[in-house]
Amino acid sequence: MHANVLLRSAKRAAVPLLAAYTALCAPALADEPKFGGTLRIASLEADLDAFDPLTGYSVESWEILRATTRQLVTYPGSPVGLKEDTTLVPDLAKSWDVSPDGKTYTFHLKDDIFFSGSTERKIVAGDFVYGIKRFCDPNKQVAAINYFNLVFSGFVDYCKEFSKVPTGDLAASKAFIDSHEISGVSAPDDKTLVIHSDTKNYDFLNILSMNFVSPVASEIASKYFPDSLESRKNLPSSGPYYVVSYDQGQKLVLKKAKNFKAESDEARKAYVDEIHVDFTANSEDAVVQKIQAGEADLSLYLDTPPRGTIRQYVSKDSPYLHATNSGSANFITINAQKSATSEGIEALRKPEVRQALSYAVNRAHLVQTLGGSIAAVPLSQIITSTISGYEQFDPYPTEGNKGNPEKARELLAKAGYPDGITLDALYRTNAQNETIAVTLKEDLAAAGITLNLIPAPASEWRAYVQDPKSRWDIFLNATFSPDWQGPSTRMLLGGWLNSDASPCGPGNVYAICYSNPELNKLAAEAYPSDNPTPLWTKADKIVSTDLPWIPLFEKRKIAITSDRISHWVWSSLAVQADITNIALKNSGS
Amino acid sequence: MADTIHSPVALIVPRASPSPGILLLKRLWRERAVRTGAVIVGIVLLAALSAPVVSHLLGHGPMEQFEGTALDEMGLPIGPTLEFPLGADGNGRDVLVRTLYGAQVSLLVGVPATTIAMIIGTAIGLVSGFFAGRTDRIISQAIDVALSFPFVVTALSLLALNRGGTGQPIVPPMVVVITIIALFSWAYFARLARGLVLELRTSPMVEASRTIGASWARIIWFDILPNILPTVFVYWAVQLPANIVAEATLSFLGVGIQAPMPSWGNMIAEAQRTSLYQEQPWFLAGPGLALFLTVVGFNTLSAGLRNVLDPNRRRA
Numbered sequence: 001m002h003a004n005v006l007l008r009s010a011k012r013a014a015v016p017l018l019a020a021y022t023a024l025c026a027p028a029l030a031d032e033p034k035f036g037g038t039l040r041i042a043s044l045e046a047d048l049d050a051f052d053p054l055t056g057y058s059v060e061s062w063e064i065l066r067a068t069t070r071q072l073v074t075y076p077g078s079p080v081g082l083k084e085d086t087t088l089v090p091d092l093a094k095s096w097d098v099s100p101d102g103k104t105y106t107f108h109l110k111d112d113i114f115f116s117g118s119t120e121r122k123i124v125a126g127d128f129v130y131g132i133k134r135f136c137d138p139n140k141q142v143a144a145i146n147y148f149n150l151v152f153s154g155f156v157d158y159c160k161e162f163s164k165v166p167t168g169d170l171a172a173s174k175a176f177i178d179s180h181e182i183s184g185v186s187a188p189d190d191k192t193l194v195i196h197s198d199t200k201n202y203d204f205l206n207i208l209s210m211n212f213v214s215p216v217a218s219e220i221a222s223k224y225f226p227d228s229l230e231s232r233k234n235l236p237s238s239g240p241y242y243v244v245s246y247d248q249g250q251k252l253v254l255k256k257a258k259n260f261k262a263e264s265d266e267a268r269k270a271y272v273d274e275i276h277v278d279f280t281a282n283s284e285d286a287v288v289q290k291i292q293a294g295e296a297d298l299s300l301y302l303d304t305p306p307r308g309t310i311r312q313y314v315s316k317d318s319p320y321l322h323a324t325n326s327g328s329a330n331f332i333t334i335n336a337q338k339s340a341t342s343e344g345i346e347a348l349r350k351p352e353v354r355q356a357l358s359y360a361v362n363r364a365h366l367v368q369t370l371g372g373s374i375a376a377v378p379l380s381q382i383i384t385s386t387i388s389g390y391e392q393f394d395p396y397p398t399e400g401n402k403g404n405p406e407k408a409r410e411l412l413a414k415a416g417y418p419d420g421i422t423l424d425a426l427y428r429t430n431a432q433n434e435t436i437a438v439t440l441k442e443d444l445a446a447a448g449i450t451l452n453l454i455p456a457p458a459s460e461w462r463a464y465v466q467d468p469k470s471r472w473d474i475f476l477n478a479t480f481s482p483d484w485q486g487p488s489t490r491m492l493l494g495g496w497l498n499s500d501a502s503p504c505g506p507g508n509v510y511a512i513c514y515s516n517p518e519l520n521k522l523a524a525e526a527y528p529s530d531n532p533t534p535l536w537t538k539a540d541k542i543v544s545t546d547l548p549w550i551p552l553f554e555k556r557k558i559a560i561t562s563d564r565i566s567h568w569v570w571s572s573l574a575v576q577a578d579i580t581n582i583a584l585k586n587s588g589s
Numbered sequence: 590m591a592d593t594i595h596s597p598v599a600l601i602v603p604r605a606s607p608s609p610g611i612l613l614l615k616r617l618w619r620e621r622a623v624r625t626g627a628v629i630v631g632i633v634l635l636a637a638l639s640a641p642v643v644s645h646l647l648g649h650g651p652m653e654q655f656e657g658t659a660l661d662e663m664g665l666p667i668g669p670t671l672e673f674p675l676g677a678d679g680n681g682r683d684v685l686v687r688t689l690y691g692a693q694v695s696l697l698v699g700v701p702a703t704t705i706a707m708i709i710g711t712a713i714g715l716v717s718g719f720f721a722g723r724t725d726r727i728i729s730q731a732i733d734v735a736l737s738f739p740f741v742v743t744a745l746s747l748l749a750l751n752r753g754g755t756g757q758p759i760v761p762p763m764v765v766v767i768t769i770i771a772l773f774s775w776a777y778f779a780r781l782a783r784g785l786v787l788e789l790r791t792s793p794m795v796e797a798s799r800t801i802g803a804s805w806a807r808i809i810w811f812d813i814l815p816n817i818l819p820t821v822f823v824y825w826a827v828q829l830p831a832n833i834v835a836e837a838t839l840s841f842l843g844v845g846i847q848a849p850m851p852s853w854g855n856m857i858a859e860a861q862r863t864s865l866y867q868e869q870p871w872f873l874a875g876p877g878l879a880l881f882l883t884v885v886g887f888n889t890l891s892a893g894l895r896n897v898l899d900p901n902r903r904r905a
Contacts, residue, residue, distance in 0.1 A: 285864045306864035307664045307679070365656045369680060372663035429843050431679075431862035438680050438849045442654045455847060 033567035033583030038274040041579070042287045042296035044430075045458055046249045046279050050143070051235065052227035053214040054134055057143030059328075059481050060301050062211055063574040066268075067241040067254055067275055068117075069214035072096075072107050072128070072193070073205050075484070076267040077569040077578035081324035082557065083386045085572035086486040088205055089266045092123060092215065092238070093193075102200035102528075105208075107193040112264045116257030117242030118220045118234040125187035127215030127238075132185050133177045134216060136162045139170075140226035144483070146501040147207050147490070150527070153184025153196045174222040200528040203487050209573065210483055214238055240270035240580055252277040268580035271567070275579055284431050288560070297562040297584070298577055303432055303479075305560050307371040313560055314374065322568055326557035326575055327386030327485060329379050330436070331549040332357065333478040336513040337468055337504060344423040344473030352415035354547040357474075358396045359411065360447035361440065362403035367553055369435050375558060379551040381544035382492055387482055389489045389536025395545040408447035420448025426464065426472040429455045433477040436552075440476055451476075478549065485572040489536040494523040497548055514548040613897075620897050626890025633883045637696050640689035647672070649683035651690040652849045656681045666869045675871040678856070679863045680849075687851035688875040694852040695883060698763060698845075699833040702770035706832075707825050709771070710778025711817075715809055717779065718786025729783070735776040741838065744769045748844040766845050770832045781824055785817040819898040826891030830884040837880055853880045 043060075050056040053069045072093040078085035090096075093107040113123040132152070135142035136159035142148065148155050158180060165176045184196040197204065207213075217236035224231035233246045240262075241254035254275040262270060277300060281287045288309050290296040299305070305313075313321035334348050347353045363378035370376045377385075378401040380394035398404040412420060427437035434455075441451040454472060456464050461477075464470045482488040495501050500520045504513030522539040526532035544551070559577055561568070566585040571578030607615075617623045644650060659667050659677030666677040675684040717728035751758050751765050758765070789795060790813070798808050839845030840854025848855060856876040860866040866873035 283862055285861055288864060308864050308868040311663055311665060311868070365654075368656055368660055368662060368664045370664060374663070431859065434848055434859070435679055435863070439654065441849060442652065442680075453847065453849075455843065457843070 033269070033271050034585070035271050035273075035583070037272050037564075037584035037586065038276055039272040039298065039579060039582060039584065040296045041275065041277045041298045041300050042281045042290045043277055043279045044282065044284060044287050044299065044301035046282060048232075048252070048277075049462070050227055051232045051246075051252075052140075053131065053211045053216070054137075055140055055143050055227045056211055059575040063300065063571070063576045063579060064252070064254075064277065065211045065214075066239070066571055066574055066578065067580050068235060068237040068239045068243065069211050070113070070238045070265070070268075071211065071213055072208050074209050074267045075572050077571045077581045079567070079569050082326050082485050082570050082572045082575060083324070085570060086484070088209060091209075091265070091267055102204075103198070104194065104196045105204065107195070109191045109193065110264050111191075112261040113238075114257070114259040114261075115215075115217050115236045115238055116259055117237045119217050119236050120259055121217070122190075123215045123238055124190035125193040126190065127217060128193050128213065129182075129185055129187045130177065130218040130221070131212075131214055131216035133158075133180070133182060134221070134226065135159070135212070137173050137177075137226060138163055138165055138167045139173060142212050144210070144212065144495070146495040146498070147210070148212075150199075150494075150501050151197045151201055151204060151207055152182060153198050154182045155184065158182045170222065170225065174218075177218075177222075202527070202529065202532055203490055206484050206487060207490075211573070240265065240268050241275055244274075249279050251279065269583075270580050271583035272579075291560055291562050294562050294564065297564055298559070298579070298582075303430075304370060304375050304555065304558055306431070307375075309560065310371050310374060310558060318560075320561045320563055320565065322559045322561070322570070322577075323374060324557050324570055325386055326481065326555055327384040328479065328481040328557065328575055329384045329554045330552045331478045331480065332361075332440075332552065333475045333549045335472050335474065336548070338513060339468060342424065342471065342473055344421060347415070347417060347421050348423075348473060350415045351546070352411045353417070353421065354550065355396055356408040356411035356415070356447065357444070357449065358547055358550050359398060359404045360408040360444045360449055361550060361552060362443040363401040363553055365402070365439055365443060366436060367401075369439050370432070370553070370555070371558075374556065376553040376555050379554040381540055381551055382497070382549065383489055383536070383540045384480075384482070384554045386485050387489050387492075388487045388533050389493075389540055391537050391540070393541055393544055395541075403443060403447070405443075405447035408449070412448055417448075420450060422450040422452060423473040424454055424471055425451040425474050425476050426454045426456055426461065427476040428461050429457050437476045474550075481575040483573070487532075489532070489540075490523070490527070493519060493536060493539045493543060494526065497543060498523045500524070516543065516546060516548070518542055617894070617897050620893045622889050622893030622896065624893075626886055626888070626893050629882060629886030630890055633692055633879075633886055634696070636689050636879075637692035640686070640693055643689055644683075644686045647674075647683060647686060649673075649686045651687050651851050652682065654681045655683075659683070666865060666872060668869055669871055675875045676869045678869075678872050679859065679865045684856075684869075684871055684875040687856060688853070688879050691851045691853040691856060691876055692879060692883070694763075694846055694850070695833045695836060695880075698767055698770065698836040699829050702767045702836075703774065703825055703829045703832050705767070705771040706774040706828065707778050707821060710775035710780075711782045711821050713775070714779040714782025714784075715786055715813065715817075718783040719790055719805065719809055719813065721787070721790070725783070728779070732776045732779050732783075735772075736780075738773070740773050740835065741842070744773070744839055745842065745844055748839070762845065762847055766836055766839055769839070770835050773835070774828050774832060777828060778821065778824060782817055782821060785820060786813055789813050789816055823891055823894045823898055826887055826894055829891075830887040833883055833887075834880070853877075 048061055049058050050061040053065055056062055056065050070092050072091055073088045074091040075085045076089050092109055092113050094110045096105055096107045098105055109125055115121055115123060135148055161180060162176055165172050186194050215238045220234055220236045229248060235243050240256055240260045242257050244253040244255045246252050256270055256273050281290055284302060284306050287299045287302050288305060335345055367376045367378055383390050427433055437453055441453060444451055465475055483491050497514045498520055499515035519539050519542060522535050526535040529535060557575060564584050565582060567583035569578040569581035659673060659681035666679055668676040673683050678684055713728060717725045747769055748765060751760060795808055795812055798812050836845055837854030840852040841858040845854055846852035853876040860873035
């Protein structure tokens with residue numbers, strides 16, 4: 001009886017209590033990202049430009065590789081913005097020791113880490129060693145060799161030897177890798193990886209966080225040419241997702257690996273079950289329409305959504321428009337190969353001509369045609385706002401960033417070109433880049449600089465820029481995205497523009513052959529420094545004044561998504577969406 | 590009385606004597622399709638010719654950008670206003686002025702390409718039809734081969750080949766576009782001419798010429814050619830709009846007329862690729878309607894011409 005009363009009162013109390021509990025917790029539960037569902041990505045390009053940790057170096061390839069590769073250390077992504085995603089967390093490495101001189105790192109790998117897809121075996125330290133040894137395979141070299149030339153002991157010598165191996169012979173490459181060692185990279189046992197550098201580098205771990213340094217299963221990878229179609233189909237995945245199918249020009253299907261242990265990954269929640277990349281939408285318009293119609297959730301290769309689309313989302317105050325400072329920038333790059341001798345290139349070797357070019361550019365106009373201040377801000381220096389060492393600096397200021405054609409003409413006349421100059425200007429033929437090219441052509445004409453526009457389709461421009469025989473004086477659509485946010489100044493000032501790190505040659509992505517001993521000296525000082533920021537600031541001022549490239553604008557990253565996305569995360573490495581941390585509303589769909 | 594008898598005669602005599610040319614024109618004008626077509630084509634021609642005048646009146650060059658007045662701060666183009674009758678495009682250029690200059694490009698490419706195709710095609714068709722036998726079999730095969738090439742794919746490859754080692758086009762793109770379009774349309778003329786000649790070569794007229802010992806050149810030139818030309822001219826007008834669309838297709842695909850020079854094809858492509866037509870529909874509608882109007886005009890005109898000039902049609 002007593003018990004009954006108690007039970008009844010308990011029941012009576014329980015109803016409102018439960019209601020209160022539900023009321024309190026429900027929103028929290030609803031906000032909690034859900035697992036499951038298929039994330040659908042619409043690609044503007046008909047294929048991935050690269051899908052191998054060795055060669056992938058575009059923000060788009062890194063966005064996808066984030067799902068299929070893991071590194072020693074990585075960033076967990078941030079829902080706020082790219083600049084907020086700068087804290088390194090352990091990835092495949094459980095922990096690491098640093099020698100007192102800061103030159104040797106010993107990584108201890110986690111236990112429950114596996115490949116998926118073409119092999120399902122455990123990941124061992126030797127897989128990292130193999131991945132690094134592949135970097136200078138003459139068949140396909142790592143995309144950003146400049147980092148590794150500087151930080152891995154013995155790497156340069158190893159590569160010099162490797163370059164003697166004939167191309168087109170997989171067996172010869174394998175035999176070389178099996179029989180040669182890089183003195184600074186070793187795996188004493190399956191769980192331990194030791195990496196030694198000749199110098200101390202403050203950003204050593206940041207360098208290792210890039211997708212290049214991923215474990216590669218040698219028994220699979222050595223069977224195919226790097227990044228060939230067959231290798232893409234059989235990619236041994238170290239990440240949470242593996243390749244189910246890959247139809248070139250059609251569709252890439254990634255699925256969550258059964259042996260992926262979520263608790264072993266502090267950076268990737270892997271909310272969705274599958275990721276589908278659709279390559280059939282081939283115009284900006286089609287991609288945007290797919291997203292607006294809910295047929296796709298995200299875009300790939302859509303640099304900035306069309307201006308009209310941005311305005312629609314902004315005016316609706318849509319939660320499906322995400323914008324962040326990105327540190328990415330656009331430049332006009334100059335063909336500085338020693339062998340190039342066109343009239344335009346000869347002229348551009350004179351500082352006054354480069355200054356004239358900088359004065360002639362109407363940056364305000366460019367920003368406007370990109371969609372206004374939400375999409376970009378004018379840039380007048382080499383390093384960008386999210387990178388350490390940045391201090392706003394404009395060596396050649398003009399009123400309202402609108403350019404100064406008169407000043408440009410004066411400088412041209414001073415350099416011996418009173419009648420102006422004509423330059424062969426390469427541009428990429430998508431909507432946004434063509435707009436930039438046409439805008440520049442018009443604005444530069446006012447300063448006596450005539451541009452002969454050379455169109456290069458998406459599939460061709462990279463090869464065209466890299467081919468030493470190609471004829472171009474300037475490239476109007478060179479883009480830069482930081483390899484990581486924050487302490488990544490090394491990439492531009494210490495990497496691409498540093499002739500000690502990037503000697504003029506085919507490994508350099510933009511075939512930029514800039515050499516400035518003053519910069520090289522400052523870079524060499526900055527690497528081992530505990531406080532490199534002021535050095536980079538100084539280097540930036542020197543280089544920005546010398547104008548190896550003409551800075552145009554810094555872009556803000558804008559992404560639009562379908563309304564199926566419930567949880568948004570930026571990935572600083574990909575400078576885009578973090579597809580391994582995005583969650584969908586209805587897990588069933 | 591006498592007056593009443595004379596006056597009709599006086600009226601009839603001059604009516605009976607106009608030249609065949611005027612008679613033909615009159616007969617053409619009586620055909621409604623010819624009238625409609627001619628008016629539309631006239632408008633298009635006028636538009637093309639008036640481009641510099643309109644450009645001067647509005648003070649907007651075809652490639653001039655007005656970022657201050659024609660674009661808002663988010664870079665979105667303005668719609669139609671007095672200053673920009675069809676609004677602006679994504680670069681702040683005047684859509685009307687560009688559409689009018691686009692008409693020039695369309696005609697400058699379409700007319701020569703179709704004319705070259707007509708001359709080459711008719712010559713080959715004449716030879717093939719007149720000499721018959723083995724020559725005819727070989728040429729017919731060649732025509733079939735030419736017709737079986739896919740236009741866009743071949744055009745894309747040929748235009749890609751036009752880029753020399755220096756990156757600059759070896760031949761001006763406009764010339765290449767004209768050549769490619771001519772290459773793809775001569776075969777239609779050849780087949781048409783061949784069919785007509787095959788019929789004529791056994792006609793009593795040609796037999797008669799042969800009997801009096803006329804040379805084959807003379808027979809072709811004086812007996813056959815004048816008889817097939819009307820049909821060939823009609824076909825020229827049929828082929829022209831198709832070739833204008835072909836130019837627009839190539840420019841749309843980015844291999845024809847290059848930016849920033851306006852052509853309807855690349856204007857349509859730009860409006861579509863930037864999605865700006867959603868904000869400023871005239872960016873797409875301007876060149877789109879112009880292309881439509883031109884095709885309709887030439888098609889109507891050619892249909893009318895065929896009604897009047899095609900002997901088979903007339904009999905029917």
